[in-house]
Amino acid sequence: MTARAGFAAAATPSGLKFHPGYLDRTRQEGLLAELLQIFAAAPLFTPRMPRSGRPFTVRMSNCGPLGWVSDESGYRYQPTHxxxxxxxxxxxxMLVAAWHDLAPDYPAPPEACLINFYGAGTKMGLHQDRDEEDFAAPVASLSLGDACLFRVGGHKRNDPTRSVRLSSGDAIVLGGDARLAFHGVDRIEPGTSTLLPEGGRINLTMRRVTRPAGGLLPPPALSGTSMP
Ligand SMILES: O=C(O)CCC(=O)C(=O)O
Structure with a gap:
C-alpha cells in the first residue's frame, strides 16, 4: 500500500494489496496487444443478470481454461464462450507470471481471467466474487486505460466502504481477509489515459476457480451474494 492508495490505512483489511504503476507503459502496450488477439477469438459479449435477463453495462470476455459468464440461468464458470x-x-x-508475482503464497496457477470492458458511463455495482470453490486463492486485478473510482468495503453489503482511483497499469489484490470484501466500480473517468485508442477501461481479474488437488486452506464460512 503506498501514498497514492487513497485508502485510510487503519480501515484497510490486511489482505487488500494495492500496487500503483505495477505495469509500466511498455508492458501495458504488450498486454493490450495480447488482449486484441483474445478479443478476435473470444469477442466481448454482454452478460445478463440472473432471472431478469437485464443486460450488464460492462462487456466481458475471458481467457484461460475457464471463463466467468452470467445469464438468466445464473452466474457460473464455463470452458466455452x-x-x-x-x-x-x-x-x-505474462498474466500467469503476474498472478504468481502478485499472489506469491498461492501455489497453483489461475484458471480464469475475466476481462471487463468499461465504456464511458458504465459501472459495476458492489458485489463479492464468490463463484469460485477456492477462497484461499486471492483475486488479482490489473487495470488498463481510463482511470476509475474503485470502491471496497467489508464482508457485508452495508459495511463502510473506501475508495481508490485505479489508473492504467495499477494492480490490486483481494486476498486473505479481503478475499470476500464487497467491491465495485463507481465510475470511469473518460480521457484520463491514451492507452486505448477509442478510450474506455479494461480490467482483468485472474482467479483460481477449483481447489488444487491435495487442497489448501478451507474457505471461510461467510454468507453473501455474488455480482449484483
Ligand atoms: O473493474 C474492476 O476494477 C473490478 C472488477 C470486478 O469487480 C470483477 O470483475 O469482479
Whole structure:
C-alpha cells in the first residue's frame, strides 16, 4: 500500500494489496496487444443478470481454461464462450507470471481471467466474487486505460466502504481477509489515459476457480451474494 492508495490505512483489511504503476507503459502496450488477439477469438459479449435477463453495462470476455459468464440461468464458470461456443483462448504467459508475482503464497496457477470492458458511463455495482470453490486463492486485478473510482468495503453489503482511483497499469489484490470484501466500480473517468485508442477501461481479474488437488486452506464460512 503506498501514498497514492487513497485508502485510510487503519480501515484497510490486511489482505487488500494495492500496487500503483505495477505495469509500466511498455508492458501495458504488450498486454493490450495480447488482449486484441483474445478479443478476435473470444469477442466481448454482454452478460445478463440472473432471472431478469437485464443486460450488464460492462462487456466481458475471458481467457484461460475457464471463463466467468452470467445469464438468466445464473452466474457460473464455463470452458466455452457463451456466444461462439468455442473454448476461451489461453491465458497469456505474462498474466500467469503476474498472478504468481502478485499472489506469491498461492501455489497453483489461475484458471480464469475475466476481462471487463468499461465504456464511458458504465459501472459495476458492489458485489463479492464468490463463484469460485477456492477462497484461499486471492483475486488479482490489473487495470488498463481510463482511470476509475474503485470502491471496497467489508464482508457485508452495508459495511463502510473506501475508495481508490485505479489508473492504467495499477494492480490490486483481494486476498486473505479481503478475499470476500464487497467491491465495485463507481465510475470511469473518460480521457484520463491514451492507452486505448477509442478510450474506455479494461480490467482483468485472474482467479483460481477449483481447489488444487491435495487442497489448501478451507474457505471461510461467510454468507453473501455474488455480482449484483
Ligand atoms: O473493474 C474492476 O476494477 C473490478 C472488477 C470486478 O469487480 C470483477 O470483475 O469482479
Amino acid at each position: 457463451p456466444v461462439t461456443g468455442r473454448p476461451w483462448p489461453p491465458m497469456p504467459a
